[in-house]
Amino acid sequence: MSERGWSGDRTEPEADSATDSATDVVSPYPVADDREVEASLRPRRLTEFVGQPRVREQLGLVLESARRRGRPPDHILLSGAPGLGKTSLAMIIAAELGAGIRVTSGPAIERAGDLAAILTTLVDGDVLFIDEIHRIARPAEELLYVAMEDYRVDVVIGKGPGATAIPLAVAPFTLVGATTRAGLLTGPLRDRFGFTGHMDFYQPAELEQVLRRSAALLAVRLEPDGAEEIAGRSRGTPRIANRLLRRVRDFAEVRADGVVDRPVARAALHLYDVDEIGLDRLDRAVLDALVRRYGGGPVGVSTLAVAVGEEPQTVEEVAEPYLVRAGLLARTPRGRVATPAAWAHLGLVAPAPAADAPSLFDRL
Numbered sequence: 001m002s003e004r005g006w007s008g009d010r011t012e013p014e015a016d017s018a019t020d021s022a023t024d025v026v027s028p029y030p031v032a033d034d035r036e037v038e039a040s041l042r043p044r045r046l047t048e049f050v051g052q053p054r055v056r057e058q059l060g061l062v063l064e065s066a067r068r069r070g071r072p073p074d075h076i077l078l079s080g081a082p083g084l085g086k087t088s089l090a091m092i093i094a095a096e097l098g099a100g101i102r103v104t105s106g107p108a109i110e111r112a113g114d115l116a117a118i119l120t121t122l123v124d125g126d127v128l129f130i131d132e133i134h135r136i137a138r139p140a141e142e143l144l145y146v147a148m149e150d151y152r153v154d155v156v157i158g159k160g161p162g163a164t165a166i167p168l169a170v171a172p173f174t175l176v177g178a179t180t181r182a183g184l185l186t187g188p189l190r191d192r193f194g195f196t197g198h199m200d201f202y203q204p205a206e207l208e209q210v211l212r213r214s215a216a217l218l219a220v221r222l223e224p225d226g227a228e229e230i231a232g233r234s235r236g237t238p239r240i241a242n243r244l245l246r247r248v249r250d251f252a253e254v255r256a257d258g259v260v261d262r263p264v265a266r267a268a269l270h271l272y273d274v275d276e277i278g279l280d281r282l283d284r285a286v287l288d289a290l291v292r293r294y295g296g297g298p299v300g301v302s303t304l305a306v307a308v309g310e311e312p313q314t315v316e317e318v319a320e321p322y323l324v325r326a327g328l329l330a331r332t333p334r335g336r337v338a339t340p341a342a343w344a345h346l347g348l349v350a351p352a353p354a355a356d357a358p359s360l361f362d363r364l
């Protein structure tokens with residue numbers, strides 16, 4: 001398998017460099033040296049890919065039947081949160097097909113010409129991976145429809161009434177699109193994918209498996225209880241698990257005897273401000289303000305942001321998604337509300353609803 005060019009085209013949403021390292025350590029986006037290390041930790045074959053049993057099985061069938069027919073498989077869409085393994089799967093698809101892969105991203109394709117240049121130089125059977133495909137520019141998207149359906153691009157020469165479209169052939173290829181926001185994909189684009197794989201967050205046991213594999217590749221001595229401790233704080237995300245493993249390894253090498261067990265993992269993650277369920281300093285500050293200052297809400301996001309000294313956008317995009325997923329915070333039309341689990345996480349008891357508070361039955 002050849003992995004040619006284009007990687008440089010990727011403009012990925014990196015974690016905001018303005019946020020401090022305590023926030024970065026649990027960011028689902030690649031930060032600092034992640035990209036380099038991740039390349040060496042990526043699973044290479046479908047059998048090495050941990051978790052996602054449904055997607056793996058479905059994809060296995062799609063690839064096997066394509067191999068038997070000797071034709072490229074249908075175009076494949078992978079959707080799911082950042083860090084769950086979409087890029088890794090795209091590379092595995094190419095490896096399993098014995099095909100070359102070209103990698104680019106939606107934001108890197110600003111003009112139709114950018115995409116035409118890539119498409120017309122594809123080799124028969126190539127995989128074209130477009131990350132963040134929902135961010136592709138509209139004229140390029142229209143060009144992509146025709147390429148996906150008819151293996152053709154129409155290059156328009158000239159402007160106005162004298163313009164002519166010259167059709168160019170595109171070698172049969174498989175598009176693998178990845179998106180963190182499947183809902184933002186236009187209908188016509190979504191319809192042109194023959195297979196969609198939805199990636200879920202990982203179970204702790206699956207993350208332990210990811211960690212064991214990474215530890216072996218990085219020559220880290222990881223004890224089972226150390227793996228369990230790190231997995232529980234990784235927010236269901238392999239990218240975060242691998243990053244925490246590296247931070248704990250550093251700590252183990254400098255402050256301990258190099259072995260990562262539960263006490264070492266706990267001490268290291270305490271130092272990095274990552275608590276037992278993977279909340280960092282900002283997440284806890286948001287919960288704390290919501291519960292202690294505003295009695296559990298409802299409170300508006302801007303008020304909450306002022307209380308923790310952050311921009312509303314940072315609270316909304318960095319802290320809230322995981323707090324909502326962890327069942328600690330609810331977004332309601334009247335503002336943010338802490339759930340009883342949030343109170344419990346802070347060691348407090350949620351107040352019982354007032355006796356005269358409207359109940360569900362009042363509305364019946």
Ligand code: ADP
Binds near residue numbers: 037038048178
């Ligand atoms: P995405 O493209 O969804 O943001 P990536 O494919 O870049 O995610 O995955 C980030 C890192 O997490 C990879 O370097 C890889 O090491 C690890 N990873 C992701 N999914 C898995 C998995 N299922 N098994 C093992 N490692 C994984």
